[in-house]
Amino acid sequence: MTVDAGSLVLALAAVLVSTFVQFATGSGFGVLGGPLLLLIDPRLVPGPLLLLTLVVMLAVVWTERRGLRHLDLGWAAVGAVPAAVGALWLARLMDQRVTEVVVGLVIAAGAVAGLAGWRVPQGRTTLIGAGVLGGALSTIAATPGPPVVVVYRAEELARYRANLSLFFVATTVVSLGVYVASGDLGQQDLVVAGWLAPGVALGWAVARLLVRRVPPGVVRPAALALCVVSAGSLVASAVVG
Structure with missing residues (x-):
């Protein structure tokens, strides 16, 4: 797999x-990054995106580890x-565009409901x-977050961030295992993920400077709003493409 310089920068x-x-x-990460990477080059999803997702989630869990005093998402896991295992079969049966539209509509419905105050x-x-739903979306499009974001709530930000990211670690490990076992994850996916790893490092560095300044009250609405934006992008790319 080769990626041209312009696509790599984007x-x-x-x-x-x-x-x-x-x-x-x-x-x-997956909700925003998945649609963007699909628009740039469809080959960047799901393999390279899943590999990067694992690195990012482990970094967030470590950074917010004090929030893991309560493990809230065991039942979700x-x-x-x-x-996540069964979704590979579904992904192979469905046309890619149909999959992207279905995933986008599911994401949008849940996020809009959350923003409207439906608890x-x-x-x-x-x-x-x-x-x-999150496990299936992890394997299909590397975006396990929206269903869990709609349901899960925690007052303490460290607890919220850490538990969500730990759940994403679990789904990502399973999805990667499924792709490795099926032969759908290759050495080229590792190489491309390595090319994109500096983006993770820079994003982490910026976050260390700015994240603590984010007002607690905007975190969940911001996450839901991102779900809506990414869903729109995913559906639009499938329809236009």
Whole structure:
């Protein structure tokens, strides 16, 4: 896989911004980065994006590790693991454009509902359901976040960021395992992810300077708004492309 210089610069910028957003809101790396990288070069998703996602999520979990005193998303992970494995079969059956439209509409519906004030009860059943959707979306489009963002709430920002990112670590590891076992993740994906890794490092550096200045009250609405934007981009790219 070769990526031209112009596309590489754009992809690095997308990764940088997405990394900062992940550190600031606890979500958004795949939701924002996935559609942007698809627009730049469809080959950047899901393999390279999943590899970068794992690095970013581990970095956020380490940075916000004090928030892991309470592990809130265990039930979501229970739903996500089998869904992430089964979704590869679904992804192979569905046309890529159809998949992108379906994923975009699911993301948009959940995010708009959250912004409108619709509160999904945060319990075992809803967390498992969100985990199932998130696990499937992780394998299909490397975007496990929106279903869980709609359901999960925590008052402490460190707890919110750390638990969301730990959930994303789990879904990403499973999805990567599925792609490795199926032969759909190759050495070229590792090489491209390595080219884009400086974007992660720069995004992390910017986040260390600015994240603590983000007002707590804007974190969840910002995460939901990003879900809407990314969903629109994903559907538009599928329809136009």
